[in-house]
Amino acid sequence: SHSSSEIKKLFNDSTYFKNFNKKNAVSTDVGLFxxxxxxxxxxxxxxxxxxxxxxxxxxxxxxxxxxxxxxxxxxxxxxxxxxxxxxxxxxxxxxxxxxxxxxxxxxxxxxxxxxxxxxxxxxxxxxxxxxxxxxxxxxxxxxxxxxxxxxxxxxxxxxxxSGLFMNDDKIKDQFITISSQISQLGQEFVISGQEPPFDEQNNDSIWEVSLEQLKKSLPETVYDNLPMKKTNYLFKNPDKIKLNKNNFFLLYQINKYSSNEELRKKTWAYMNMSNGDQISKLSTLLKLRLRLANLLNEKNFNSYQLKNKLIGNSDNVKLLLTNLVKDFKPEATKELAVLADDKTSKVNAWDKEYLQQKNLKLNCVPQLKLNLGSVMSELFYLLSKLYSLKFVVKPMSAKETWCESVRKVEIYDTKTDKIKGLLYLDLFHRDYKTPNASHFTVTTSKKLNDQEIVYEKEDINATCIISDNVQLPIIVINTSIYDPNSISKSDMDTIFHEMGHAMHSILSLTKLQNCSGTRCVADFVELPSILMELFSSDPKVLANVIGGENTDIKLPKENFKALEMIQQIKLSLLDYKFHQATKESDLDEEKLITTYHNLEKEVDILPDTVTNWFGKFGHLFGYGSSYYTYILDRIIAIKIYEKLFSKNPYNSVSGELLKDNLLKYGGSRSPWECLADVFDNKELIKGDKKAIEYI
Missing domain, CATH: 1.20.1050.40 (Endopeptidase. Chain P; domain 1)
Structure with a gap:
């Protein structure tokens, strides 16, 4: 294994890493992986x-x-x-x-x-x-x-x-057709959600705003730097200027800095409007999902989708989300009061950015000075303490990797000194790679049966490493870091999050690949990764990343945790309500807008009662009925962290408990049984209303 200083150099210093590869890489006749x-x-x-x-x-x-x-x-x-x-x-x-x-x-x-x-x-x-x-x-x-x-x-x-259970060919064909339509329309809904909300071909895309009003309400430095093109129109009518409603940067600057509430409200509304076709597409998509559920003798899409999930049924989703609104609303209201500072009237959604930049107390948050090497060194140290693992950066020949900046890490069990898996870290920004942080399981961990062992040993070309008749996991983590010597706290959170997924894959040992690691029920899969995010915000862990033994460090305060949670709860409730409909008429375009506005009024925290923003919410397709997953897993993760790690994030006894009762099973055991053992509460095994209330 490497010293902390060597790990820092291997991740921060590209020249050092290149020399490390050049000196140590064995030139072999191999290709990718x-x-x-x-x-x-x-x-x-x-x-x-x-x-x-x-x-x-x-x-x-x-x-x-x-x-x-x-x-x-x-x-x-x-x-x-x-x-x-x-x-x-x-x-x-x-x-x-x-x-x-x-x-x-x-x-x-x-x-x-x-x-x-x-x-x-x-x-x-x-x-x-x-x-x-x-x-x-x-x-x-x-x-x-x-x-x-x-x-x-x-x-x-x-x-x-796939509709194979249906004996009636007519119904079966209908099922396959609707499934295909949902898939196609869903992809269109996600892609077109990024399109400008206003049609450039007609005057809807133009907003005439008073130049004097704009100049009066904006700080001089902001006004002077606004990217406004003075058109002929401006000279004909010097009192007004034409702004494009699709110019989000310009709108955002006005919304953030203008002291004129009417201007803020308009710019916020324009930025949050959906393209006209989006609501129509969503209405059709939701109706198709209801038809599909009805074909399967289910009253709505929620009851079809939630059958085999951790949450159990839609009543439990409603119970979870309504309880969470009650829990977080008082704190969110306090956060709004801090945000408002000198604003006596109610804080509206279009006021948030403006008030935030004006509030000097909120803007005096110290920025953490982080670098990638320190983060990786601390992450390897933390995981070695928790799970008895050793992380060894290995040199690679050029043919083994797809990019020279990728780091390869072999992971060993320190108790047996046997290899547990391989990690390829593609952490740096590169054009033409996905910008979204991601975790790829190139091969899963699984015990190989006799027939497979014969196959794999015969086949020297397999992307498969065998150790003690176990197929070892090969994991790729992708992030987009620009400068390793200056990364944000958000970058650190992302790396910890993706490593949480990787540990789920590395530490699970099942005999079947269909339930290995992250191949578990959809509303349980984010739990290990969200749990790792909590380590990334632990003051003891952060202090080690920043200053070694110096623990007297001012850590940034997270000012709007409750507001952020309320926003996620609102999105989950919207997903729940749209998929709870039992009649197609309740999914007409106007009804969807009414449902959205009514929900915003009910929760009554930064309510949106003027836009159709939900047409941009692409997760309504990808997560359909399951957006609550993020919240459920976050709540469980917080509870686990408080019980096992809040006093000591490096507690190896707690790490072993988590590994032996939850992580090693992947999806091969009921999640509620895993949680019952972690919390030492056998009542949770039932996964019923009481279990949801306990969580």
Whole structure:
């Protein structure tokens, strides 16, 4: 392992890192992730073809096996098939998101599409479906263990989403058609949400504002630097100026600095309006989802979507969110009072930015001086204490990586000195890679069964590292840091968050890949990552990052935690209400706007009663019925942190408890059972109303 000072140099000093690679890298005949095939885009295609053949061969065995053991081995075989599929699809997802070579990206896109065609064939394979149904009905006789039962149910749910359970072909075709329409329209809704709200082709996009009003209400330095083009129109009518309502930078400057409330309200409204078509698209999308739920004999989309989730049902979602409004509203009201300072009337949504920049007390927050090397050094130290791990930065040959700035880290268990997994850290900003922070599981952790061991040992080209008959996880973390010697607290939070996902993958050990690491119920998956964010804001951890032994450091105060939580609760309530509708008429465009405004009035914290902003809320498609996930996992994470780590964030006993009762299971155990053990409260196992209230 490395000293703290060496880790800092390896992440802060690009020249030092290049020399480290040059001196120590062993030049071997390998490609991407040490895969002998992937030395070119064509090699990536060969790799895909090899694994496609493996999948087809396995499928043939499953179809043809009529022996007594066929049902006993069925879930294991399907999981093997899924493992081979994911090795290709997950690798291609990472390549098309991060690889700087356009030919690699194009090849990854092509493979992704071809592999999905094969997956669609599997998802509509009636033989697999009937066999799985039979196996699950006879699970007790077949002595399936808990992991196999959970994975069997996951696979059955996936098949049911393809409509295979329907005997009526007409209804089945309807189901598949609606599912396809939802997917297509949802993508359009997300993409067009970024379009300007006003149509440039007509006068709707122009706002005539009094020049005198503007000049009077803005600080001189702000006014002089406004990017306004003096058009001919201005000379004809010197009292007014035409502003484009789609010029968000200009609108934001006015909203932030203008002392004229009417101007602030208008600019805020223009910035928060959705493109006209968005509400229409959303209305159609929500109606299609309701039809889909009705086809499955469910009264609304919430009851269809929340069946196998941690939260249990829509009543529990409502209970959670309404209780949280009561909990956070008093504190949010106090935060508004601090924000208002000298403003006696009610604080409106369009006042927030203006009041925030005016309030000198809020603006005297010290900025933390952080660098990437110190953050990584502290992160490795923290995780080594909590989970008995060792982090070793390893040199790489140029062919093993997709970019020379990527750091490779091997992770070892210090108790056994055995390797646990590989981490590739792509932390620096680069054009043409996804700007969104992300975590890619190139391969999952899983125990290999006899058949797989034979396969993998025969195949020297596999993107798979085997240790003690365990397939080791290969994880990629992506962030967009510009300067390693000057990073923000937000950058640090992001790195800790993504490392939380990585630890979930590294520390989980299941025999089936379908429930490994982050492959757990959707409303539990963010828990380990949000928990790691809490470590990143712990004063003891921050003090170590900033000044070593000097703990007398003024840490930045987070001024609007309750307001931010209320905003997330409002979004979750909106998602809940839209998907709780039982009649299509309640999802007409005007009704959606009314529902939105009524919700804002009910919560009554910075209410928006003038715009149709929710047309920009793309997560209504991606999270449909599940946006509460973020809040639920944050509340649970805070409770875990208070119980286990608030006194000592480096507590190894607490770390082992968390690992042994929650992280190691991935998705192979009921989340409520995991939480019951973490909190030492057996009542939580039921996951009922009492459990929600406890959380």
């Amino acid at each position: 040490s895969n002998k095939l992937i030395t070119s885009p064509e090699g990536l295609y060969k790799f895909y073809k090899l694994y496609l053949y493996k999948c087809q061969h396995l499928l043939k065995i499953i179809h043809q096996d009529q022996s007594n053991k066929a049902d006993t081995l069925f879930i294991q075989r399907i999981d093997n098939l899924s493992n081979n599929l994911c090795k290709v699809i997950d690798l291609c997802e990472m390549v098309r998101s991060l690889h700087p070579n356009e030919q690699y990206v194009n090849m990854a896109n092509q493979i992704y599409d071809e592999m999905f065609e094969f997956m669609n064939i599997l998802n509509t394979d009636i033989i697999l479906y009937n066999n799985l149904n039979r196996v699950m009905k006879n699970k007790d006789r077949l002595n399936l263990d808990e992991e196999e039962t959970i994975v069997g149910q996951i696979l059955l749910d996936d098949f049911n989403k």
